[in-house]
Amino acid sequence: MFVLSGYEYLLGFLLVCSLVPALALSASKLLRPSGRGPERRITYESGMEPIGGAWIQFNIRYYMFALIFVIFDVETVFLYPWAVAFHLLGLLAFVEALIFIAILVVALVYAWRKGALEWS
Amino acid sequence: MNLATGVQVVSFGILAVMMIGAALGVVLLSNIVYSAFLLGGVFVSIAGMYLLLNADFVAAAQVLIYVGAVNVLILFAIMLVNKRQDFIPLPRAWVRQVLTAVVSLGLFILLSTMVLATPWSFSTGPAAGDNSIVLIGQHFFSDFLLPFELASILLLIAMVGAIILARREFLPEQTLATELEQPVLTLPERPRQLVSVASDRNSSLDKVERQK
Numbered sequence: 001m002f003v004l005s006g007y008e009y010l011l012g013f014l015l016v017c018s019l020v021p022a023l024a025l026s027a028s029k030l031l032r033p034s035g036r037g038p039e040r041r042i043t044y045e046s047g048m049e050p051i052g053g054a055w056i057q058f059n060i061r062y063y064m065f066a067l068i069f070v071i072f073d074v075e076t077v078f079l080y081p082w083a084v085a086f087h088l089l090g091l092l093a094f095v096e097a098l099i100f101i102a103i104l105v106v107a108l109v110y111a112w113r114k115g116a117l118e119w120s
Numbered sequence: 121m122n123l124a125t126g127v128q129v130v131s132f133g134i135l136a137v138m139m140i141g142a143a144l145g146v147v148l149l150s151n152i153v154y155s156a157f158l159l160g161g162v163f164v165s166i167a168g169m170y171l172l173l174n175a176d177f178v179a180a181a182q183v184l185i186y187v188g189a190v191n192v193l194i195l196f197a198i199m200l201v202n203k204r205q206d207f208i209p210l211p212r213a214w215v216r217q218v219l220t221a222v223v224s225l226g227l228f229i230l231l232s233t234m235v236l237a238t239p240w241s242f243s244t245g246p247a248a249g250d251n252s253i254v255l256i257g258q259h260f261f262s263d264f265l266l267p268f269e270l271a272s273i274l275l276l277i278a279m280v281g282a283i284i285l286a287r288r289e290f291l292p293e294q295t296l297a298t299e300l301e302q303p304v305l306t307l308p309e310r311p312r313q314l315v316s317v318a319s320d321r322n323s324s325l326d327k328v329e330r331q332k
Contacts, residue, residue: 007171010171011127011131057199057200057201058196058199058200060200062196062200063196063200063286064283064286064287066192066193066196067193067279067282067283067286068279068282069189069192070188070189070192070193071275071278071279071282073184073185073188073189074184074185074189074275075272075275076184077180077181077184077185078260078268078271078272080177080180080184080253081177081253081254081256081257081260082257082260082261084253084254084257085253085254085256085257085258085261086257088254088257088258089257089258089261092261093261096261096265096268096269097261099269099272100268100269100271100272101272103269103272103273103275103276104272104275104276106276107275107276107279107280110276110279110280110283111279111283114283114287116283116286116287
């Protein structure tokens with residue numbers, strides 16, 4: 001008995017995903033010129049020359065966005081069974097899920113009004 | 121052994137190797153950013169283990185909460201305070217290492233006895249099967265409706281608290297005053313004796329005048 005019924009596509013996608021980086025790197029190794037200048041070791045930054053090192057301390061303002069993201073990430077866990085079982089649940093469940101989302105929209109409005117979403 | 125069982129065994133082997141290798145990397149690597157990313161790898165392989173055990177909702181929650189929330193917060197906390205500095209060797213490091221080894225070995229023995237003592241028989245209850253998420257959704261909107269709605273209020277409280285703590289604008293005045301109070305800075309050198317300097321300059325001036 002195959003325990004993972006319906007996960008054959010996931011396995012296929014995982015195989016393709018693991019093949020893509022290997023194929024891309026080997027193809028570029030075949031195609032690229034074999035120059036050995038010092039520019040070879042520079043980080044590719046969309047064609048621009050990178051300024052400074054990558055090991056820097058990041059701005060503290062990113063942390064606020066991470067906190068807000070985490071709250072709505074946990075919200076997704078609660079909404080996931082509702083989305084899967086949507087065709088079996090009635091109108092009452094739809095209203096209840098709307099109340100659930102409305103309470104979290106209050107949180108979003110609070111964050112907005114407090115300026116947590118602004119970059120300043 | 122047919123194809124399905126083979127795929128399952130191979131997937132279990134790959135996931136186990138990934139998990140153990142990433143966990144060893146978390147512990148052994150000295151760069152803490154690499155450790156945090158490998159911790160995400162450990163969480164993802166645990167989610168794959170849950171999928172192999174036919175617990176798809178637990179796997180989704182594992183990816184969403186552990187990889188999406190916990191690991192992101194760990195990475196942010198590391199990258200915000202990331203300063204490349206070498207660790208100073210502690211004076212009595214071997215005491216700490218021996219203590220850590222004893223605690224870890226005790227935990228390992230405890231978990232091993234638990235693994236050996238557990239009967240590991242299949243439960244006789246009704247299996248949820250493929251539609252476990254549908255069952256969870258039906259329970260959410262029938263007999264677990266109040267906890268479901270309370271969870272959103274809990275998330276609202278957590279968000280408001282996080283914003284207040286991160287912005288630090290509702291701190292009481294006294295705390296702010298004590299935080300802002302700077303310690304009196306003193307230089308670790310003796311005050312110059314101005315009299316002797318003055319006398320030296322006078323003596324040097326005297327010398328100049330004598331030479332004239």
